[in-house]
Amino acid sequence: MALYSEKVMDHFRNPRNVGVIEDADGVGEVGNAKCGDIMKMYLKIEDEVIKDVKFETFGCGSAIASSSMATEMIKGQPVSEAMKLTNKAVAEALDGLPDYKMHCSVLAEEAIKSALEDYEKRKQQN
Amino acid sequence: MIYADNAATTKMSKDAIETMVSVMNETFGNPSSLYEVGQRAKEVLEQARKDVAEAIGAQPQEIIFTSGGSEADNQAIITGARLGALKGKKHIISSAFEHHAVLHTLKKLEKEGYEVTLLPVHEDGLIRPEELEAAIREDTCLVTIMYANNEIGTIQPIREIGEICRKHQVLFHTDAVQAIGHIPVNVVADQIDMLSSSAHKYHGPKGVGFLYAKKGIRLTNLIEGGAQERGKRAGTENVPGIAAMATAVKEAVASIDKNAKNLIQKRDRLIAGLKEIPHSALNGDASKRLPSNVNFCFEGIEGESLLLLLDDKGICASSGSACTSGSLDPSHVLLAIGRVHDVAHGSLRLSLGEDVTDEEVDYMIKSVKEVVEYLRSFSPIWRDLVAGKKQFIL
Ligand SMILES: Cc1ncc(COP(=O)(O)O)c(C=O)c1O
Ligand SMILES: [Zn+2]
Numbered sequence: 001m002a003l004y005s006e007k008v009m010d011h012f013r014n015p016r017n018v019g020v021i022e023d024a025d026g027v028g029e030v031g032n033a034k035c036g037d038i039m040k041m042y043l044k045i046e047d048e049v050i051k052d053v054k055f056e057t058f059g060c061g062s063a064i065a066s067s068s069m070a071t072e073m074i075k076g077q078p079v080s081e082a083m084k085l086t087n088k089a090v091a092e093a094l095d096g097l098p099d100y101k102m103h104c105s106v107l108a109e110e111a112i113k114s115a116l117e118d119y120e121k122r123k124q125q126n
Numbered sequence: 127m128i129y130a131d132n133a134a135t136t137k138m139s140k141d142a143i144e145t146m147v148s149v150m151n152e153t154f155g156n157p158s159s160l161y162e163v164g165q166r167a168k169e170v171l172e173q174a175r176k177d178v179a180e181a182i183g184a185q186p187q188e189i190i191f192t193s194g195g196s197e198a199d200n201q202a203i204i205t206g207a208r209l210g211a212l213k214g215k216k217h218i219i220s221s222a223f224e225h226h227a228v229l230h231t232l233k234k235l236e237k238e239g240y241e242v243t244l245l246p247v248h249e250d251g252l253i254r255p256e257e258l259e260a261a262i263r264e265d266t267c268l269v270t271i272m273y274a275n276n277e278i279g280t281i282q283p284i285r286e287i288g289e290i291c292r293k294h295q296v297l298f299h300t301d302a303v304q305a306i307g308h309i310p311v312n313v314v315a316d317q318i319d320m321l322s323s324s325a326h327k328y329h330g331p332k333g334v335g336f337l338y339a340k341k342g343i344r345l346t347n348l349i350e351g352g353a354q355e356r357g358k359r360a361g362t363e364n365v366p367g368i369a370a371m372a373t374a375v376k377e378a379v380a381s382i383d384k385n386a387k388n389l390i391q392k393r394d395r396l397i398a399g400l401k402e403i404p405h406s407a408l409n410g411d412a413s414k415r416l417p418s419n420v421n422f423c424f425e426g427i428e429g430e431s432l433l434l435l436l437d438d439k440g441i442c443a444s445s446g447s448a449c450t451s452g453s454l455d456p457s458h459v460l461l462a463i464g465r466v467h468d469v470a471h472g473s474l475r476l477s478l479g480e481d482v483t484d485e486e487v488d489y490m491i492k493s494v495k496e497v498v499e500y501l502r503s504f505s506p507i508w509r510d511l512v513a514g515k516k517q518f519i520l
Contacts, residue, residue: 009434012431012434013435013438015504018504019504020509029506034448034454034455035448035449035454035455035471036428036448036456036467036468036471037428037449038506038507039506040506055504056504056505056506056509057504057505057506058426058427058428058505058506058507058508059428059431059449060428060429060430060431060447060449060450061430061431061434061449062449063428063431063449064431100452101449103454104449
């Protein structure tokens, strides 16, 4: 049996939405203090809808795959929906992750939340 | 496929497999039985004991067979501790980068009231004999220092350690699991009192190993039962496995010179190639290391994703990354030699097989370069390093 599901390996080998958005409306970077994985999310938002999303990840297979899956799940979604994304939903969409790897999918949820908070903060400042 | 994880385990040799099958077929008896097929199994067992003893310069009666390296480590350390307690000595010296079979046994003893000093391992992956000598106390009963490290391959100054221990009359155990069959080991010349070995690290079967204990050392049993192994390790002997181990150890020890010559050339070619990757570093001393071991850290990437992508390219390797450990902490070995968490996260161990070719080495260099570059291309840490927002460590 392989360590990861086919879906995880697909998203790991061909990550979607990799990169940077230079003029992002919200940027979030989170790290796992324990294992050391780091994830950075960039959001482009128009009329409260996520028009584009990119990520960068320093981490293991499950961290990269869950970043990729999470970006796919929120792209085109209203901000209010994206706020509701959970690590459980990301892991399920990947056909599951090994138990000891769940913390890596938490990073994806946290990175998106952090980018959305950054967006809200910038909105208030303007 | 290039199998470059020989420190994890090795493929069994043809001869070891043949020995194993032939013993299973023809010498299936219980060595404790008095009839012919039992007595023949006994002969196989005792011949194996002679062969194994000869491989390390010991006497046959100084060898007991175990289920592998872990059991041998446990038994040696518990023995040293119990013998010490009889004399009121309950201090043990070891090093910070031992295998968990050693470290966890020491933890257990600490809970029982023993005191343990873990010597620092310097940046070169070596302990300092003078620091060992300084750490020895009146109540020190055991020194346990590994012969060669399983992750970074560094070879400890065992002969000097043996000499210091003998001088201070302290028992000296060494976990030689990574050394036997790969570099010359002689328990007399090295003044070793106890030594652990495991067959699957030198093309023998898994689940078999041996413990050498110098004549006169009264071993403490871990397993109680029948009178096998001179009453020191109960249980019907794994005769096919033990015979195969003997075949493997003879073969490996006889080929050390030939293999080492070839492997060192391949190892150094690989090291030179990987050094070309910017912001990378070899872990452990460049020459005081096992002929097969290459271990690098690459800044800005994580080890598990490196391994998965190398696997896609047909290369089997290992890493000390926190994400491969299951425990969230990066390798204690890399931390012990002073690698910080982020850097240890991006480690790669390639442990070569004796049949590795120059072409394979070049393919590994090319593949690692590609994968490191790719992973750095979307690593937020690498971006910060390149942008100068973070200081490069390597
Ligand atoms: C240095 C060292 N000690 C002990 C062991 C444990 O050996 P075994 O797997 O035979 O129990 C290993 C191998 O994993 C090792 O590399
Ligand atoms: Zn991870």
